[in-house]
Amino acid sequence: MIYFEILRLAFSSLWTNKLRSSLTIFGMSIGVFSIIGVMTFIAGAKAQLDSGLSRLGANSFQIQRFPALMSNPWQRYGNRPEIKLPAAQRFKDLMGETAKVNLQIRRGGIIASYLDRRTTPNMRLVGTDDNFLSSSNFEIARGRNLGAEDVALGRSVCIIGDEVAKKLFPDVDPLGLVVRAGGQMYTVIGLVAPKGTSFGESQDDFIAIPITRWLAVMGGGMWRTISINVQAPSQELLPAVQDTAVGVMRQVRGLEPEDENNFEVFTNDSLIATFQNVTNMVAIGSFGVSAIALLAAGVGVMNIMLVSVTERTKEIGIRKSIGARKKNILFQFLIEAVVLALIGGFVGVVLGVVGGNAVSSLMNIDMIFPWGWAIAGMAVCGGIGVVFGLYPAWKAASLDPIEALRHE
Template identity: 40%
Template sequence: MTSFRDIVRMALGALRGNGLRSMLTVLGITVGVFSVIAAVTAVAVLEGVLTSNLLEMGSQTITITRRPQQRESTDEERRRPQLTLEHAERLADRATLAASVSPSVRLDGRTLRGGGEETDPNITLVGADGAYAANNGLAVSDGRFLEASDVTAGRSVVVIGTTVLDELFSGREALGKEVRIDGLRFTVIGVLEEESGGFGMFDPNRIVFVPISRAIPAFGLGGDDVQIDVRAPAPELVAATRDETIGILRAIRGLTPEAENDFEAVASDGLAEGLKGFSNALAMGGAGVGLIALLAAGVGVMNVMLVSVTERTREIGVRKSLGAKRRDILVQFLLEAVVLCQMGGLVGIGLGVLAGNGLAAVFKSAPAFPVGWAIVAVVGVTVVALTFGVYPAIKASRLRPVEALRFE
């Protein structure tokens, strides 16, 4: 009886003897596993970035928008009446639970000029008030953020992100300097701390803030929707604050008791749930693509093993004539299939983790290693090896020694 150690030795020797064929088979498995692991690793990194950003924004903030932010709007939702600055002001007057009510408007694709330089035309301008920074987890590294007096007076002042600072002033002192936005002059009063995530509704490093009372008339934003951030006084009062906010806004917008809300009111935990569902969908999509690639690679494994059986017919006949049992031949060929697939699987896991964590370098976030999915990949390629390797192995084990020895 052939020992298991001898079977392993012969299987590895057979693989080394057909190096190019083995390498091509491994490559097919590698591509399939790489697709899965790269996708789920990238999604894990993105989920970590998003979760971190939401935590920085705070678990006490409720965001009011006219249309949903986590999915495509329906036709009915697109026809909803706008949220206006007046709505925010009336909400602030009536709210009893809210610690702050902060309206904001947004304008993308701006170019800033200053210091003899200009930025790329991808700066986001936000018209906001003094409460915006606290409601959205923003901090200032130099100078100050907007204050109530800036909004009341409609001052031409601006708080800039670090990317704007670098592009206009090469990272040097910017406080008190003048910048131009669409030809209008603004004085820099603050610089935001650099954010490591830079993902989501906008990259906070490529953003500038001006008083909302100045932004709306200066940039023609009177017809644009206002986003309203409502901050609860404590985490345990988020639900009550949200309910009160919804009730007040329904009254302001003249909704009847039976009418549905014509706005969205989402707390930070609700945003996290929506983003988690989105990331899960991305991960499953990547896993589906990888599964298809693995099945295709499995067919390749079977073809290679069948060719190997044909080429090694005389070898099988010699082994059987020397006392090897059918089980020994079966185990050897199955082991060869498993080794091939596991080699491809391990390489695919390594490359997939490296590729997926490329996003971690981009967003300057912690790397991710999807342990659960790596285990699934190892088990999966083993199943592929056994499924697609069993037929060639059975065929090899059933060869008759006399006929095998006659094979040319």
């Protein structure tokens, strides 16, 4: 019962000084909000990245001119030669049966139409080959895939994503019909099964045509850089296939043994590692801001509690004179400091989760609740309440009851 009474007195004191308590809670919540908000967004983005990469072909890696995650690769890698179609085709031929090799090039912002129906102007026109489906983990729902002959002859045929099919052919079978995309006409030979979204971008809003036809009609002739996807027969063979592919690509690029690679090779794991490095730097910066804010909030808690001790000196004297022990006074004021910090931490967690998920929602990233970070944030706030509230509580508990009763 005595501890219940101490808790009641602590909450009563906080409620009596609403404005002071609210300002202290606000200062604490700012520090928690900054880290929880950032980590909520990062956790959602990480989950979305894992989901997006899992949709790629299994046991695969990519070869490109530039790194995958880089804001402006031209600053550092602009002098690298393009991966042109003849070189990419030679790489594919040299790899032979070692692995499945897919060549791919794309352009966004394309409008496709059929009769009076049109897609939104963000469709992707993909130039690719017969290994497109396996490399991108797609499946044909109806019809057939692009074939080697389609690529060799540069035929005006296409396979279409599920979203394009729904927009252009809501009530008819698209197979055999002709669509217009990028100013050219293509006969639909296959319908790709739906795959969903990744990082807010639909993976079904595309039309895939033979890469030779893409290069012929999109301009630039053979001088477009190609992305290469290599799929190993199994996970166990992936390292060996990757070593072979690097050697073959160096041969195709005409590099000497002492020359560095003028192309980039990356796997799903390397993409995740790169993303992790970026998010770690963001998290470190957020931790720094949060630490400063929480330190300031802790000092605020101590200051408020010292003011409270001074204002309630006579009350402390009365309680001591009627039998309150030193540990009871210590516990009461310590509880007040911890409650202030925990309420601030709770408000910060709520605001951080809401803010982080709001940013995620704007970027079409799935919303999550970071339980681990929320619990850690509350624990840190509780610790701050104890550390910064201990001295004011000890000072209150150490007051001489006679001197305290004389206080005006």
